[in-house]
Structure formats: C-alpha cells, structure tokens
Amino acid sequence: MNVNLKVLGVGALFFIGGTAMLTAQKRDTATKTRDIDEVVVVGYGTQKKSEVTGAITQVKGDDLKNLVTPSFDQQLSGRASGVQVTQNSGLLGQAPRFRIRGVNSINSSTYPLVVVDGLPINTGDLGGYAANNALADINPNDIESMEVLKDGAATAIYGSRAANGVVLITTKKGKQGRTTFNYNTYLGVAETAKYFDLLKTADFITINNEKRTNRGQAAVAFGDAYDTNWQKAVLRSAAQMDHNFNFSGGLGKGSYYASFGYTKQEGIIRANDLERFSARLNADQKVGERFKVGLNLGVTRTITNGLNVGESSLSGAMFNVIRQLPNTPVFDPSGPYGYNIDVVGSNTIVGRAENAEHIANNLPNIRFVLDNNIYRSATSRIIGSGYGEYKFFDWLSLRSQVSVDRNETLGLLFWHPFHGDGVSTNGRVQNNTDISQTYNWQNVLTVNKSFGGHNFVLTGVNEYQQTDRNGFMGGGTNLADAFFKSNVFTGTYSTPLSFGYRTANSIVSYLGRLNYDFGKRYFISASLRKDIMSKFAPEVRSEVFPGVSAGWTVSNENFFEGAKSVVSDFKLRGSWGRTGNFNVFGGDFPYYGAFSPRKYGDYNGLAFARMGNPLLTWEVLEKSNVGLDLSLLRNRIKFTVDYYINDANRLVDRVQTPASLGVPDNRYISNIGNIRNRGWEFSLDSEVVRTDNFSLNISANLTLNNNEVLELANGADQISTYNIIREGLPINSLYGVRYWGVNMANGNPVYYKNDGTLVQANLATNRYVVYDPANPSNVTQAATAPDLTVLGNTLPTYFGAFNVNMKYKGFDFGTLIRFSGGNKIMNVTRKEMLSQNFNNNSAEILGRWQSVDNPGDGWTPRLWAAGDPIVNGPTVANSRFVEKGDFVKFDNITLGYNFSKDTISAIGLKSLRVFAQAQNAIIITKYTGADPELEIAGVDYNVVPRSRVFSVGLNVGF
Known part of the structure; x- marks a missing residue:
C-alpha cells in the first residue's frame, strides 16, 4: 500500500x-x-487580511456550519482568543455572559457592541417575564462571518460604544449563477449533565433526627414508604429540533439570499421551553454601472416559557428541589388537584406525609408551581437595513444606509391562587408590553487611491442613532378564579396593578479614518471619532475617541526572500486607542435629579429619590496592543501573539455622602474608579495533514489575563455578601472567613483569625470561643467572631481552546475542547445542601462529626438543628465552600458522513451529509457543583444546571 x-x-x-x-x-x-x-470586515468598510494592523479575530461561517446551537453566541465560545462567552444557567433563553479581554467596569454593562450588517443592535436580555436573549434572534445558519475587534485602534472607530470590544456579524449574500437550495435539520434530546447527590430516605431520616437529638429535641422524620427523587420530578429529558431552509442565487446584476428557520426546544427543567420562527431576505442590485442598492432584513418571532429563578425564592425551582423531603410523594390522588399538598390554615404547604413537621420554610410543592404558574414572553423582532451606494469614480464612492432594530415583547405572568407564589395575594395575573426601537442612519464616503507604491484609503462617516423604549404593565391580584390565567380580563380580579415607563437616547457621530501602506510593507491606520450623546448633560456630552496603529510586514522586504520557503508571512503590529462605554447605570438621564410620589399624612406630594450629577459622563478605556503574525510552510502553520493593556478610567460608581446632606440612600453616582486588564493572547492554526483522502487541522488559542482595581471612590472597599472590590485586587474577589476544620473533641467548626490564632463556634452556646489545639475540650475562653479576609480571585486567569477537524474520504470528525482556570468559586449551593433545618441534604453531610470515636471526615461539623449560621458559618464567603473553578470541557463532538456525488446525483441532490453530535459532552473538573461556569461574580447559587445535548441531523443541498 x-x-x-x-x-x-x-x-x-x-x-x-x-x-x-x-x-x-x-x-x-x-x-x-x-x-x-482574504477580506476582513473592519467596521464601515473592509480590508485585506494582510493589511490589518489591529487585533482582529475572524470566525468564518464555514467553520461553524456543522454546529447545532440555537444562537451564534454559543458558537463563538472558544473560537477566538480573549473572548469568553459563558452560559451561566441551563435556562433556555438566558442571555450569556460575554466578555472580551476581561471585566472593564464596576457597575456598567460589560457586553461588547454587536453590529449586524452595519447596524449596532440591542444586546443582553430584551425583557419580559421569561429570559429573552437578544443575540438568539440572529439565525446561526445565516452568518457568513464574524469579526471580533479587540484592541484600541480596531474599536476606536465605534467610539463611546466600544469599551468592551466589538463583534461584527456579516450575514450571507447571494452569488451570481443558478439558484441553490439548502435544507439543514437536526433532532436532539437534552439531558441534565449532572444531578446533585442528595440523601435517600433512610439516610435522610437518620440525619434529620440526629440534628434534633443533638440539640435535645424530639425526632421529626418518620416514614419510609416513599423514596422520591425530587430532582427527577422537576428535571426531564427534553426534545429539541431545528429546521432551516435557504436558497440563494443571482440574476443579471442582482443577487439574493433568503432563509426560513424554525426551532423548538424543551428545557431540561419543566415549564421551560422555547419556540422560534425566523426569516431573512438579503438582496443586492446594481442599477447601471455606478449605482448599487441593497436590503438586509431579518424577522424573528420567539415564544419563551420560563420560571421563577430567584436565588432564594421559595418557589425558585433549584432552591426548592434540593430541599424537598425524599420520604414524601410528589403526587397524591386524594390531595388538592392531585398533588401532595397540605392545607394549613390559610396557607398551603407541600405535604409532610408521616413526618412530624412540615418542611422548613413551608416550601410549596415545586412540581405544582412549575405545572401551573406562567412566565411567558412572546417577542417579535425586526433587524433590517437598506442601502444605496454610488461610485462617482473608481476611487470615490458614497454609501448611505438606514437601519432599524425593533423589538416588541408581550408578556404574561400568572401565579395560581391556591399554592406557591400566589397564595398571599390570592393569585396574580399580569400582562406587559415592552417596545424598543433603534434607528440608525450612516453615510460613508470612501476615497481609495494608489500611486507609486503608496496606497491610501480615506473614510469619512456621519452617523445618527436613536433608541426609544416604552412599556406598560397591567393586571391584578385577588383573582375570581384560576380559570382566568391566559390573559388579564376586566372584572376577574379585585386589586388592580399597573405601571408604565418611557425612555430614550440618541447619539450623533463623526468619524475620519486613514489607512495607508507603502509597498505592502509599511502600514499606518489612524482614526478620530467624535460622539455627542444625549444621555449626559450638554456640557459633557461630547467626546473625541482617537485610535492609531502601525504594522511592518517584514516578510515582504527584499532581505527576507531567502527565508520565505519556511516563513511565508511575518508581520509586527502595534496600536493604541481610546474608547468609551455609554451604557453606564443610572438610566438615560442620570444628570437629572429624580422625584417620586409620596404621601405626607393625607396629602399627596413628591419626595427626593435620586441625586443627579451634571458632570457624569461615559467611562473611558485606553487600550494598548503589540502583536505578531507569523505563517510558516506556505501558510500551513499560522501563529499570532498579542500583548495588551486595557486601562478603564472614569468608571461610574457610587460615592458616599454624609447623612446630613439628605441625599437619597446617602449616595450619588460619579465618574471615579479605574480598572486595568493586561494579558497575552496566543493563537495557532495548523494544517497538519492533507492528502486527497485525509486531512487533519488543529487550531488552538490561549489567553492569560490579569485584572486589577486601581482606584475606587475615596479608596474605600466595597463589600457585598460574598465579594469585595478593593484597590490592588481583581474585581469581585471572594471575601469571608477562613475555615480550619472540625474540633475533634466536640465537633465544633474552627476558623482562623487574621493573626493566625483559632476560634471555634461553640454549638451548645451559639458563641465563639478560643480553640487551643493543646486543650481542644476547653470552651470557656470567649472570643470574637472570625475575621474576614480575601479568599480568592473569581475571574479566570487563563482560558482557551483546542479545535480538531479531521476528514477521511466521506467522513468528517470535529471536536472543540475548552479549558479555563485560575479562579475560585463560592459554592453556596453546596452550603445550602448542608442546611441544619428540616429538609433534605447532600451526601456530604454523612461525613459529619458524631463522637470522639467517630469523628467523620474532619471537615463536616456536628449536626445541630436550626444552627446554620453557627454550623456552616455566617452569611459570607467561607473557605470551606470555596473551590477551584478549573475545568476542561469537550464542548462539541461531531461525526458526519458526506455521500459522494455519484451516489446522490441520481436523486437530484448536490450534497448530502448526515451527522451525530454531542454538546457539553464531557467535563473534567474537581469542582463539586453542577458546573464551574454556572457562577455569577464567583458565586454558584441555585441556578438551573446545564444540559448535555445529543442530536442527529442532515444537511441537504440541491
């Protein structure tokens, strides 16, 4: 052979x-x-890839076409260095966490600017009663390419909106030639990736009775007729499917692309599902030799059913399900509505079965709540633009584009009056309408001239954008009957509720940019943008954002010719730029003081509600970057490295005021605070093997990032329940008590003081006393509570991915392996599952201290009924529950087969591919929670776990 x-x-x-x-x-x-x-989109124009001097990563649609994800943001995860896209909940419709080169703000949005076919679109959550990811309205099948702009020079052209980076999305266009048709579909099933290891009935009875008897109280847990897995009563195998049909072509001087999509997904948690319809039409037409017009129009309709996701809400699904008693059933044919529910006075509680008491906090039957309450959002969205472009000469053109992003969300909320959230108000029903409209008008003048090896591209831009948002909610409580749950009907409730709002902002911008190169060796790019923003007071609403970059393609020098057989391309880059963040918190008019209605005795009046700040303006980032692009062996190995420093200045934060001033909440917002992110990015793309029948491509990226808070208001720490923001530390570091272990003489938990001495929480007296390892039984010497200290950084210090694609004859195989680490997570869910109240616990509690002869694992204290703050520590971060967030994930594994043209031509097909795919397939981590990415500010607290999805599908071309 x-x-x-x-x-x-x-x-x-x-x-x-x-x-x-x-x-x-x-x-x-x-x-x-x-x-x-190769051409790269750079904003208000394009550049050849060889001419780019900024830090830009391109992700092609062809690289993503075999992935089956409901939204493009999930496809971007792991594909570009410096970019983190994290699904921090398994709830369908949840907007992701999206970061480019770290966290650049204390309180304001950290989302990048997302631009679709030239239109900056709304991002984040679109509002409504169910999670509503704005980015999910872009059909992944319609994407031609995505460019991620990261450094100052690349992003400065977007000025006050580009502090957190920019993602440019270009949708597919038609091509000249006969019409081609494509149909893509998949069917899948989603499973819970990881269940919590909760106690079964026998251990539950032992543990909960021991909690009581240790404290001298009577046993409370009885009856072993049931051994209910409440997690499986709430979590489920969920069906998912997607259909997408598109056709494209060209006729005469025009081209077109059209698509239709349908997605239907069940969430792994009951009551959560999503249905989406989408359509797109892109068309371009030349009129004569110099004039061109075009249309890019996308329409979506999304209906999402969500649920209560409050961290500590009694009917929050995961908060509730980990506590439910396993020796009680979910359903009871003789109970109300067929569920296990007890009526106790005016309250209803999940049934206690043979137990002597009901579950702690009188929790509801969570299955009833999920089956009957409604959190629904129905969103209709149009993202569209039309343009005209006139070419005066070969070197001079003018393009004018008008765009709109219009979103209308209709919501329905219903709380059943019998059980759950609605008991205290005898039910609740609400409808809401939220309408958001963004209009954008751009005029772009481009001059492109070359002479004597000198190449100039001059771009001038004038842009105007206006955003209006208004909404209204109407409804009521004290329902006449639960029958009236599908809408707000007049006369079906006795206590009306209503509120409304309206807000708006606008921005006018002027931009000039010069791209110059000489002999394709020396490159300079410079831009200057001026933004005028209505959000700020007239005196400070104007700002200038410059950017400059330079590059040297060393490989195009004559002296480099001898090395070109090995080094195909070698370029050095450097850039600096200034960008802003106008999405500061405080609303669209933060410079105005605000008043709210108040009653004084029998009189109506107004009260001071917020102090305005006429000097408040946007946050500013100064970004510096140096980089190197290297290609070897006829471009079969490509390597890129960047070093960056991002200094975020004038960060908007709250400033404390003396109580005597009468300022509401004794605080106002102001530009005070600095954060620095600095780090390295490495990218490798290699075509390892290529023959007629076999190919192997491996790409990888690695990002190292360090975050540091440089300045805060008056240098004062900002301390929340689990976190601290302190100068000299990464933002939102964990802050709490440092755990030593268990006193083996009595089972008391022991903590460190900052001076290195130890104190124990004496369960018998609910007091802290000194712990002396030489005399552990002594509990007589009083002590103060353990000191608070910094327990770890919550931001990953490194992350990246490996991407492997292999083809052999008709078979194709691909996998994306992501990794991340260097961060700590406060696992509050784990702490909650060790609760000393009458509820279920995790299997970890079996390692508790029982006696000197049976001391357990040395980490889990003695049980003590209702003793949570003393047994498991105060409500702060606790090193006992702080874990490493390091992980390696096989995010995507795909195996496909492409039928040969000889096989399928007889049935009129151009291409046919079948595939099987696993998403979130394998995770390697020491983190004990459901998923190390299910955290917010380093805290994992009762979120819906992520799913593992197995799917099969086909791609047909004809």
Whole structure:
C-alpha cells in the first residue's frame, strides 16, 4: 500500500513524506495567495487580511456550519482568543455572559457592541417575564462571518460604544449563477449533565433526627414508604429540533439570499421551553454601472416559557428541589388537584406525609408551581437595513444606509391562587408590553487611491442613532378564579396593578479614518471619532475617541526572500486607542435629579429619590496592543501573539455622602474608579495533514489575563455578601472567613483569625470561643467572631481552546475542547445542601462529626438543628465552600458522513451529509457543583444546571 502523507511538525509532530510535500507545492501556493487576499470586515468598510494592523479575530461561517446551537453566541465560545462567552444557567433563553479581554467596569454593562450588517443592535436580555436573549434572534445558519475587534485602534472607530470590544456579524449574500437550495435539520434530546447527590430516605431520616437529638429535641422524620427523587420530578429529558431552509442565487446584476428557520426546544427543567420562527431576505442590485442598492432584513418571532429563578425564592425551582423531603410523594390522588399538598390554615404547604413537621420554610410543592404558574414572553423582532451606494469614480464612492432594530415583547405572568407564589395575594395575573426601537442612519464616503507604491484609503462617516423604549404593565391580584390565567380580563380580579415607563437616547457621530501602506510593507491606520450623546448633560456630552496603529510586514522586504520557503508571512503590529462605554447605570438621564410620589399624612406630594450629577459622563478605556503574525510552510502553520493593556478610567460608581446632606440612600453616582486588564493572547492554526483522502487541522488559542482595581471612590472597599472590590485586587474577589476544620473533641467548626490564632463556634452556646489545639475540650475562653479576609480571585486567569477537524474520504470528525482556570468559586449551593433545618441534604453531610470515636471526615461539623449560621458559618464567603473553578470541557463532538456525488446525483441532490453530535459532552473538573461556569461574580447559587445535548441531523443541498 502506497500512502503519501504530509505531516507538519509543531513540538512533538514531525515531518514525513517529503514527496507529497513537493507534489503539493502548486496547491500550497494558491492557498497562500488566497489567504493573503482574504477580506476582513473592519467596521464601515473592509480590508485585506494582510493589511490589518489591529487585533482582529475572524470566525468564518464555514467553520461553524456543522454546529447545532440555537444562537451564534454559543458558537463563538472558544473560537477566538480573549473572548469568553459563558452560559451561566441551563435556562433556555438566558442571555450569556460575554466578555472580551476581561471585566472593564464596576457597575456598567460589560457586553461588547454587536453590529449586524452595519447596524449596532440591542444586546443582553430584551425583557419580559421569561429570559429573552437578544443575540438568539440572529439565525446561526445565516452568518457568513464574524469579526471580533479587540484592541484600541480596531474599536476606536465605534467610539463611546466600544469599551468592551466589538463583534461584527456579516450575514450571507447571494452569488451570481443558478439558484441553490439548502435544507439543514437536526433532532436532539437534552439531558441534565449532572444531578446533585442528595440523601435517600433512610439516610435522610437518620440525619434529620440526629440534628434534633443533638440539640435535645424530639425526632421529626418518620416514614419510609416513599423514596422520591425530587430532582427527577422537576428535571426531564427534553426534545429539541431545528429546521432551516435557504436558497440563494443571482440574476443579471442582482443577487439574493433568503432563509426560513424554525426551532423548538424543551428545557431540561419543566415549564421551560422555547419556540422560534425566523426569516431573512438579503438582496443586492446594481442599477447601471455606478449605482448599487441593497436590503438586509431579518424577522424573528420567539415564544419563551420560563420560571421563577430567584436565588432564594421559595418557589425558585433549584432552591426548592434540593430541599424537598425524599420520604414524601410528589403526587397524591386524594390531595388538592392531585398533588401532595397540605392545607394549613390559610396557607398551603407541600405535604409532610408521616413526618412530624412540615418542611422548613413551608416550601410549596415545586412540581405544582412549575405545572401551573406562567412566565411567558412572546417577542417579535425586526433587524433590517437598506442601502444605496454610488461610485462617482473608481476611487470615490458614497454609501448611505438606514437601519432599524425593533423589538416588541408581550408578556404574561400568572401565579395560581391556591399554592406557591400566589397564595398571599390570592393569585396574580399580569400582562406587559415592552417596545424598543433603534434607528440608525450612516453615510460613508470612501476615497481609495494608489500611486507609486503608496496606497491610501480615506473614510469619512456621519452617523445618527436613536433608541426609544416604552412599556406598560397591567393586571391584578385577588383573582375570581384560576380559570382566568391566559390573559388579564376586566372584572376577574379585585386589586388592580399597573405601571408604565418611557425612555430614550440618541447619539450623533463623526468619524475620519486613514489607512495607508507603502509597498505592502509599511502600514499606518489612524482614526478620530467624535460622539455627542444625549444621555449626559450638554456640557459633557461630547467626546473625541482617537485610535492609531502601525504594522511592518517584514516578510515582504527584499532581505527576507531567502527565508520565505519556511516563513511565508511575518508581520509586527502595534496600536493604541481610546474608547468609551455609554451604557453606564443610572438610566438615560442620570444628570437629572429624580422625584417620586409620596404621601405626607393625607396629602399627596413628591419626595427626593435620586441625586443627579451634571458632570457624569461615559467611562473611558485606553487600550494598548503589540502583536505578531507569523505563517510558516506556505501558510500551513499560522501563529499570532498579542500583548495588551486595557486601562478603564472614569468608571461610574457610587460615592458616599454624609447623612446630613439628605441625599437619597446617602449616595450619588460619579465618574471615579479605574480598572486595568493586561494579558497575552496566543493563537495557532495548523494544517497538519492533507492528502486527497485525509486531512487533519488543529487550531488552538490561549489567553492569560490579569485584572486589577486601581482606584475606587475615596479608596474605600466595597463589600457585598460574598465579594469585595478593593484597590490592588481583581474585581469581585471572594471575601469571608477562613475555615480550619472540625474540633475533634466536640465537633465544633474552627476558623482562623487574621493573626493566625483559632476560634471555634461553640454549638451548645451559639458563641465563639478560643480553640487551643493543646486543650481542644476547653470552651470557656470567649472570643470574637472570625475575621474576614480575601479568599480568592473569581475571574479566570487563563482560558482557551483546542479545535480538531479531521476528514477521511466521506467522513468528517470535529471536536472543540475548552479549558479555563485560575479562579475560585463560592459554592453556596453546596452550603445550602448542608442546611441544619428540616429538609433534605447532600451526601456530604454523612461525613459529619458524631463522637470522639467517630469523628467523620474532619471537615463536616456536628449536626445541630436550626444552627446554620453557627454550623456552616455566617452569611459570607467561607473557605470551606470555596473551590477551584478549573475545568476542561469537550464542548462539541461531531461525526458526519458526506455521500459522494455519484451516489446522490441520481436523486437530484448536490450534497448530502448526515451527522451525530454531542454538546457539553464531557467535563473534567474537581469542582463539586453542577458546573464551574454556572457562577455569577464567583458565586454558584441555585441556578438551573446545564444540559448535555445529543442530536442527529442532515444537511441537504440541491
């Protein structure tokens, strides 16, 4: 058997098969030319990839076409260095956490600017009663490419909106030629990736009775007729499907692309589902030789059913389900509505069965709540633009584009009057309407001239954007009957509720940009943008944002010719830029003082509600970047490295005022605070093997990031329940008590003081006393509570991914492996599952101290009924529950087969591919929670777990 392989060596890979390398030279040269001439979208225009001097990462639609995700943001995760896209909940419709090069603000939005076909769109959550991810309205099948702008020079062209980076999305266009049709579909099932290890009935009875008897109280847990897995009563196997049909082509001087999509997903938690309809039409038409017009229009309709996701809400699904008693049933044919529910006076509680008491906090039957309450959002959205472009000369053109992003969300909330959230108000029903409209008008003048090796591209931009948002809620409580749950009906409730709002902002911008190169060796790019923003007072609403970058393509120098057989391309880059963040908290008019209605005796009046600040303005980022682009062996190995420093200044934060001033909440907002992010980015793309029948491509990226708070208001710490913001530390570091372990003489928990001495929480007296290892039984010497200290950084210090794609004849295989680490997580869910109240616990509690002869694991104290603050520590971060957030994830594993053209041509098909795919397939981590990415500010607290999705599908072209 004669096999000629071309294997490229990087590190442990070595060259073999020299003959094949030589025979492929002609094809490699063509590949090199194609790579150099590749066009990259840079905002208000395009550039050849070889001419780019900023830090820009391109993700092509072809690289994502085999992924089956409901939204493009999930596809971007792990594909670009410096970019973190994290689904921190398993709830369908939840907006992701989206960061580019770290956290750049204390209180304001950290979302990047997302631009679709030139239109900056709304991001985050669109509002309503159910989670409503704005980015999910972009059909992934419609995306041609995504460019991520990261450094100052690349982002400065977007000025006050680009502090957190920019994501440019270009949707697909038609091409000249006959019409082509494509149909893509998949069917899948989602399963809970990880269940909590909760006690079964026998251990539950033992543990909860021991809690009581240790404290001298009577046993409370009885009856072993049931052994209910409440997690499986709430979590489920969920069906998912997606259909997408598109066609494209060209006729005469025009081209078109149209698509239709339908997605239906069940969430792994009952009551959560999503249904989406989408359509797109992109068309371009030349009128004569100099004029061109076009339309890009996307329409979506999304209906999402959500649920109560409050961290500590009694009917919050995960808060509730981990506490439910396993020796009680979910359903009871003789109970109200067929559920296990007890009526106790005016209250209703999940039934206690044979237990002597009801569950702590009188929790409701969570299955009833999920089956009967409604949290629904129905969203209709249009994202569209129309443009006209006139070419005065070959070197001078003018493009004018008008765009709109209009979103209308209709919501329905219903709380059943019998049980759950609605008991205290005898039910609740609400409808809400939220309408958001963004209009954008851009005029772009471009001059492109070349002479004598000098190449100039001058761009002038005038842009106006206005956003209006208004909404209204109407409804009531004290319902006449639960029958009236599908809408607000007049006369069906006795206590009306209503409120409304309206807000607006606008921005006018002027931009000039110069791109210059000489001989394709020396490159300079400079831009200057001026933004005028209505959100701020007239005296401070104008700001200028400059950016500059330079590059040197060393490989195009004459002296480099001898090295080109090995080094195909070698470029050095450097940039600096200034950008802003106008999404500061405080609303659209933070410079105005605010008043709210108040009653004084029998009189109506107004009260001072907020102090305005006429000097408040946008946050500003200064970004510096140096980079290197290197391609080897006819562009078969591509390597990029960047070092960056992002200094975020004038951060908006709250400033404390003396109580005597009468300022509401004794605080006002002001520009005071600085944060720095600095780090390294590495990217590698290698075509390791390529033959006629077999190919192997490996790409990887790594980001190292360090975050530091440089300045706060008056230098004062900001301390919340589990976190601290302190100068010199990463933002939102964990802050709490440091745990030592268990006093083996009595089972008391022991903590460190900051001076290194130890104190124990004496369960018998609910007091802190000194712990002396030489005399552990002594509990007589009083002590103060353990000191608070910094327990860890909550931001990953490194993250990245490996992407492997392999083809053999008709088979294709791909996998994306992501990794992250260097951060700590306060696992509050784990702490809650060790509760000393009458509820279920995790299996970890079996390691508790019972006696000197049976001391347990040395980490879990003695049980003590209702003793949570003393047994498991105060309500702050606790090193006992602080864990490393490091992980490695096989995010996506795909195996496909492409049928040969000879096989399918007889049935009129151009292409046919079948595939199987697993998402969130494997996770390797020491973190004990459901998922190390299910955290907010380093705190994991009762969130819906993520799912593992298995799917099969096909791609058809005809």
